[in-house]
Amino acid sequence: MAAEAKIFGKVQTAEQEHEDPTEQLMFDPRPREEMNRMVMEMMTTTTKKFWLFFFGLGGGVVVLLFGAWGYMISTGMWVTGLHRPIYWGVFIVTFVFWIGISHAGTFVSAILRVFKSEFRRPFTRAAELMTTFGLAAGALYPLIHLGRVWVFYFMVPYPNARWLWPNFRSPLVWDLLAITTYLLSSTIYLFLPLVPDLAMARDRTTGIRHMAYKILALGWRGTEAEWFRLKKAIQIFAFAIIPVMFSVHTIVSWDFAVSQVAGWHSTIFGPYFIVGAILSGVAAVVTILFVLRSTLKHMDYFLRPEHFDALGKLLLVFSFAWGYFFFNDYLLGWYGGEAAVRQLLTAHASGPAAWIWYTMLICNIGIPWLTLWNRKIRRTPWLMFIITLLINVGMYAERFTIIPLTLGHQRTPFDWGVYTPRPIELAIVLGTFCLFAFLYLVMSRLIPLVPVWEVQEGQVAHTLRKVGKAEIPTVTDLE
Amino acid sequence: MYSKVVHMALFKEEQIDHAAEAITRLRSLGIPDRDISVISGIPYSERILDRPMSWTRVGLIGLAGAVAGFIIALLFAFGTPFLYPLRVADMPIFFPIPTSIVVVFEITMLGLLISTFIGVFVETISPSYGPKGYHPKVSDGNIAVLFSGPMDLDEKFHSTFAELGATLEHDVEEEKLWL
Amino acid sequence: MAEVSKEIAAKWGLVVDQDRCTGCNACVVACSMENNVPFGGEDNVAFGRGTYWIYNKRLWEGEYPEVAPAFQPVMCQQCGSAPCEPVCPTFASVHSEEEQINLMVYNRCIGTRYCANNCPYHARQFNWQDPDIPEPMNSYLNPDVTVRRRGVMEKCTFCVQRIVAGRQTAADENRPMADGDVTPACVAACPSGALVFGNLSDPNSRVSQMAANERQYKLMDELGTKPKVTYLKGGGRNGG
Numbered sequence: 006m007a008a009e010a011k012i013f014g015k016v017q018t019a020e021q022e023h024e025d026p027t028e029q030l031m032f033d034p035r036p037r038e039e040m041n042r043m044v045m046e047m048m049t050t051t052t053k054k055f056w057l058f059f060f061g062l063g064g065g066v067v068v069l070l071f072g073a074w075g076y077m078i079s080t081g082m083w084v085t086g087l088h089r090p091i092y093w094g095v096f097i098v099t100f101v102f103w104i105g106i107s108h109a110g111t112f113v114s115a116i117l118r119v120f121k122s123e124f125r126r127p128f129t130r131a132a133e134l135m136t137t138f139g140l141a142a143g144a145l146y147p148l149i150h151l152g153r154v155w156v157f158y159f160m161v162p163y164p165n166a167r168w169l170w171p172n173f174r175s176p177l178v179w180d181l182l183a184i185t186t187y188l189l190s191s192t193i194y195l196f197l198p199l200v201p202d203l204a205m206a207r208d209r210t211t212g213i214r215h216m217a218y219k220i221l222a223l224g225w226r227g228t229e230a231e232w233f234r235l236k237k238a239i240q241i242f243a244f245a246i247i248p249v250m251f252s253v254h255t256i257v258s259w260d261f262a263v264s265q266v267a268g269w270h271s272t273i274f275g276p277y278f279i280v281g282a283i284l285s286g287v288a289a290v291v292t293i294l295f296v297l298r299s300t301l302k303h304m305d306y307f308l309r310p311e312h313f314d315a316l317g318k319l320l321l322v323f324s325f326a327w328g329y330f331f332f333n334d335y336l337l338g339w340y341g342g343e344a345a346v347r348q349l350l351t352a353h354a355s356g357p358a359a360w361i362w363y364t365m366l367i368c369n370i371g372i373p374w375l376t377l378w379n380r381k382i383r384r385t386p387w388l389m390f391i392i393t394l395l396i397n398v399g400m401y402a403e404r405f406t407i408i409p410l411t412l413g414h415q416r417t418p419f420d421w422g423v424y425t426p427r428p429i430e431l432a433i434v435l436g437t438f439c440l441f442a443f444l445y446l447v448m449s450r451l452i453p454l455v456p457v458w459e460v461q462e463g464q465v466a467h468t469l470r471k472v473g474k475a476e477i478p479t480v481t482d483l484e
Numbered sequence: 485m486y487s488k489v490v491h492m493a494l495f496k497e498e499q500i501d502h503a504a505e506a507i508t509r510l511r512s513l514g515i516p517d518r519d520i521s522v523i524s525g526i527p528y529s530e531r532i533l534d535r536p537m538s539w540t541r542v543g544l545i546g547l548a549g550a551v552a553g554f555i556i557a558l559l560f561a562f563g564t565p566f567l568y569p570l571r572v573a574d575m576p577i578f579f580p581i582p583t584s585i586v587v588v589f590e591i592t593m594l595g596l597l598i599s600t601f602i603g604v605f606v607e608t609i610s611p612s613y614g615p616k617g618y619h620p621k622v623s624d625g626n627i628a629v630l631f632s633g634p635m636d637l638d639e640k641f642h643s644t645f646a647e648l649g650a651t652l653e654h655d656v657e658e659e660k661l662w663l
Numbered sequence: 664m665a666e667v668s669k670e671i672a673a674k675w676g677l678v679v680d681q682d683r684c685t686g687c688n689a690c691v692v693a694c695s696m697e698n699n700v701p702f703g704g705e706d707n708v709a710f711g712r713g714t715y716w717i718y719n720k721r722l723w724e725g726e727y728p729e730v731a732p733a734f735q736p737v738m739c740q741q742c743g744s745a746p747c748e749p750v751c752p753t754f755a756s757v758h759s760e761e762e763q764i765n766l767m768v769y770n771r772c773i774g775t776r777y778c779a780n781n782c783p784y785h786a787r788q789f790n791w792q793d794p795d796i797p798e799p800m801n802s803y804l805n806p807d808v809t810v811r812r813r814g815v816m817e818k819c820t821f822c823v824q825r826i827v828a829g830r831q832t833a834a835d836e837n838r839p840m841a842d843g844d845v846t847p848a849c850v851a852a853c854p855s856g857a858l859v860f861g862n863l864s865d866p867n868s869r870v871s872q873m874a875a876n877e878r879q880y881k882l883m884d885e886l887g888t889k890p891k892v893t894y895l896k897g898g899g900r901n902g903g
Contacts, residue, residue, distance in 0.1 A: 036497070036624075036625065037497055037525055037624050037625025038624040038625060041623065041624055041625075162560055162564075168567070168568060169568055170560070170564035170567065170568065172570075172572065173560055173561050173564065173580075173583065173584065173587050174572060174575060174580055174583040178587075179586045179587065179590070182586075182587060182590040182591060182594075183586075183590050185594070186590050186591075186593055186594040186597070189594065189597070189598060190593070190594070190597040190598075193597060193598070193600075193601045194597075196601075197601070197604065201525070201623070204623050205525075205623035205624075208620035208623045208624075209620075209623075219661070219662065220662070220663065222661075222662075223605065223608045223609060223662060224608065224609065224661040224662030225608075225661070226523045226618045226622070226661065227523040227524050227525060227622050227623070228521055228522070228523050228612065228614070229521070229522055229528075229530055229535060229538050230538040230539075230540070230612060231608065232524070232527035232528075232538075233527075233530075233537075233538035233539075233540055234538070234540040234542055234604055234607055234608070235527075235604070236527060237540050237542050237543060238542050238600050238601070238603070238604045241542070241543065241546055241596075241597075241600050242597060242600065245593060245596055245597055245600075246597070248589075248593065249590075249593050249597075252586075252589060252590065252593075256586060256590075458525060458526050458527075461497075461525065461526050461625060462526040462527065465497075465526065483527070483528070483529055483532070
């Protein structure tokens with residue numbers, strides 16, 4: 006079949022790309038009725054394995070998240086491994102991790118939509134769900150790490166009996182505003198393109214499901230005015246949510262950058278964190294897409310090697326970008342910065358926790374740069390699953406290096422410390438992972454996971470046109 | 485509300501050209517554009533079907549929301565220090581401009597996005613013009629042309645649509661699609 | 664509603680003469696008794712969970728066998744441009760215009776610990792657990808100072824309760840505050856007189872004169888924190 010691209014030697018010929026157009030989703034159209042049926046079956050089929058995971062993950066959420074967190078609330082923060090001078094540990098590391106993951110959805114559904122990348126069509130909703138649930142998991146952490154979580158509302162701006170407003174100069178209040186904005190907007194942005202598919206589900210269900218879809222579909226018929234309004238709103242959202250997405254992770258990075266902590270007070274943290282978030286997020290999208298493709302009925306029609314290929318290319322680009330920003334931060338601190346920063350960088354790379362630093366570099370740079378240039382690897386879903394899991398391990402290690410390892414190695418050696426997470430902290434962290442997976446699992450059976458109208462729209466827009474002697478795939482802009 | 489009878493012609497998803505042709509013929513039979521409405525499972529531009537452009541106020545509502553958000557943000561950032569002045573570090577108490585930019589941006593965007601959604605919601609549940617009617621086949625990809633016309637043209641309708649390969653439904657009941 | 668005081672604020676300051684400090688830790692004990700600081704126990708302190716508001720930083724100098732300790736008592740530096748203040752989301756760490764020190768407002772603290780991370784002197788402590796005060800130790804508690812429960816930050820306040828008491832005494836006696844009216848617990852307890860406290864805006868006060876000493880330096884002042892605590896470099900005697 007298709008000849009392989011070799012490292013040195015022959016150049017891949019143009020024919021291989023388009024040898025069989027029906028391999029690509031956009032050139033393999035099925036009747037809408039059939040696609041609807043596939044998506045409905047995907048949504049309503051629950052196997053024994055599903056229920057196993059449902060109760061397992063649900064139990065994990067109850068015991069690990071609520072149980073361990075409840076225990077910590079009732080006895081105190083002393084159950085964690087935190088101590089002077091490391092006052093922020095895995096809770097904040099995981100917080101930044103989840104907020105990073107949540108950038109996936111917006112990247113796929115907003116940025117790729119704005120750039121008219123057609124390959125985004127089958128998985129925008131799956132990615133948007135990741136954003137919503139990643140934020141749901143991440144937004145718990147500003148509550149989890151509080152010493153007095155029962156008065157968290159002191160941070161919320163509303164006229165109150167204390168006659169006091171929160172400190173709008175604090176990055177934590179910016180965090181609250183940014184994450185609230187992002188959570189609400191991405192939920193709405195998930196909902197808007199969902200409406201036509203909810204209408205489809207409304208027409209094909211009965212009973213409680215039918216009632217629920219009927220209410221949520223807002224009486225959608227598909228008139229020209231409705232479509233026009235929807236497209237306009239989606240356009241506004243797509244353009245507006247991109248700066249919101251950038252601002253959210255920038256503000257999270259400013260939790261660190263505005264401080265005087267050596268190693269944190271760096272102007273590059275804003276873009277550095279954003280690029281890291283997109284890398285982490287897109288990797289998580291690929292991970293989830295593999296899981297969806299393997300477990301959901303008919304998903305292999307919608308998610309094909311071409312999608313993993315395209316996302317893999319993006320991952321390689323963002324891995325390069327991450328490496329660039331990391332090196333920027335590293336070089337300038339090492340070259341002639343504050344003595345404390347130089348010592349810190351040496352400690353990162355050669356201290357007792359250096360294995361974390363090396364994990365970060367191997368997983369974020371080594372593995373992507375060695376594998377993702379290869380088309381065959383990119384088109385193998387299970388390989389991409391492993392690679393992207395490792396990328397996210399690397400990104401977690403990056404946040405761990407930045408937060409506890411840096412806090413423990415500041416300017417005065419008398420105040421240095423080593424942080425080891427304790428079981429309760431790890432239980433809560435694992436609990437939020439269970440929460441994310443559980444919410445995703447449940448949602449996959451409640452709403453149609455594939456935006457069928459967008460897939461069909463794309464298929465209608467893609468044709469094969471004869472140019473010269475060849476049949477060239479073309480995309481039209483139906484607007 | 486219209487007391488006229490509403491007819492619906494269903495075209496299969498590949499028959500977009502036929503649907504466009506049908507609309508032209510309806511117009512030549514004397515049915516005005518406001519008595520025709522097209523419903524479909526994917527968006528078709530009005531130019532494809534030779535229909536007048538739709539309009540929406542969602543953009544304006546969004547803009548109004550952004551302005552509201554901007555004002556609220558200014559009140560938060562610059563108004564609250566007047567209510568309870570507190571000094572932190574040696575930042576200015578009363579006009580902390582650099583830090584306020586963050587607050588202003590976030591709440592403005594929140595205002596924009598929430599009001600856009602509210603606009604969509606309100607416009608969707610508001611009464612619309614044009615023939616009402618729905619058929620579940622529309623979400624299966626079919627294109628439905630809804631129109632209401634005088635009874636004496638019934639024969640002409642039948643022949644037109646049979647020629648173009650559509651199925652014609654009569655007395656399409658206005659099913660309550662929402663609350 | 665708070666009103667910003669327009670009268671000229673007293674600028675409280677502390678001088679630490681490292682030539683006189685013997686590292687006896689009397690200041691630590693006195694501070695803990697005055698300010699109801701819970702005693703955490705050996706294990707807690709070893710783990711880094713000790714909540715002492717003033718700590719004696721012992722630095723070893725020299726190679727064995729000519730090793731000599733240097734003692735540096737460190738407490739909250741009451742920075743003029745405190746990095747702990749702007750980052751608190753609930754205004755629990757604010758600057759007092761009247762006393763020109765950094766105030767710790769326990770009631771507003773929700774325990775984000777951002778201020779602790781941002782303090783370059785690591786002078787802020789967090790209450791990881793509820794204090795364990797068995798009978799009859801509760802009768803030793805100072806009624807002028809709140810007993811903090813878990814989840815809030817705490818730090819040296821320059822014994823603000825004594826500052827306020829001194830201010831009120833002076834007002835009762837219809838006179839301005841004099842040098843020596845206010846003595847924080849650590850200053851009162853120091854046997855060698857290494858700690859001196861007073862009004863830095865009064866050029867005649869003892870603390871102003873000592874702060875002008877040629878041996879003076881401030882901790883990490885290159886960070887721009889403008890600390891109110893001045894250290895006098897020791898001469899190598901008595902562990903200074």
